[in-house]
Amino acid sequence: MANQELLFSEEEFIISKTDLKGNITYGNSLFIQMSGYTELEIINQPHNILRHSDMPSVIFKLLWNRIKEGKEIFAYVKNKTKNGDYYWVFAHVTPSFASDRKISNYHSVRRKPSKKALEAIKPLYASLLQKERSGGINASEAALNQLLKDKGISYDEFILSL
Template identity: 65%
Template sequence: MANNELFFQDEEFIVSKTDTSGNITYGNDLFIQISGYSEKELLRSPHNILRHPDMPKLIFKLLWERVQNGKEIFAYVKNQTKDKNYYWVFAHVTPSYDNSGKIIGFHSVRRKPTPEALSVIIPLYTSLLNGEKRGGINESKSILEKQLAQLGKNYDQFILAL
């Protein structure tokens, strides 16, 4: 089983689109390449096909709540490739709308995170994941809320300051 970190260039962007259920409807060439899946395998598959087990469920809960309510979100995400390698991204996820203003899907643009940001995110996510194992998503949420309170920041202020 592979467990190597993959990287992409600072000037490159990974782009994907999903329907409202999170099924992939589009992926740019870099998304397809780094994922290790073929375009045919990715299209119509749930985006969580890339979910790495090191990711706290709380982060995806925050992400889904936000975009389903018509708001954007920024998040650091560790993804897993088809062959079990991984890569980190700094994701900007936004809802997509039809002409009548109804949400019809989600658009994610991901760029390479800085090493400085990951030096903060990796231990935080480890703490959130350990809390999740002890007391579920509520324990994880309490850990995040406590850390944010200590910093005097909300989630967006914290993430965008990294």
């Protein structure tokens, strides 16, 4: 039975690492369990193997732009599993740096999102996805930027306020 929501506890963390191209190099046991893949199946696969079709591209554009600049980002993400189930996470994604201060990989720690946050995120993502389907990623990005402008806050302030 696909398209069932999977849950994990507030005390648990989903952790993964990727190389600079976004290929999975590490996943903790909860990451592997939630994904529905075996460790052998998921290691060295692109992280977007978990991308759910309900996710607007603009969120990943923002995420990748931020971490490639060497900055952290927080984001709410809906992931899909191998069998088509899904789970929501509140992700903290950061670059890791080598001794020469160049980005060496990316690291993500994900926790269970609050119901309150998802009540705000789900309709926002649906709206952004609708804009994206009718006008492309630029339309979706413009809608997100307008929302933030109307609220008078940055993306980070918005996400952390939920």
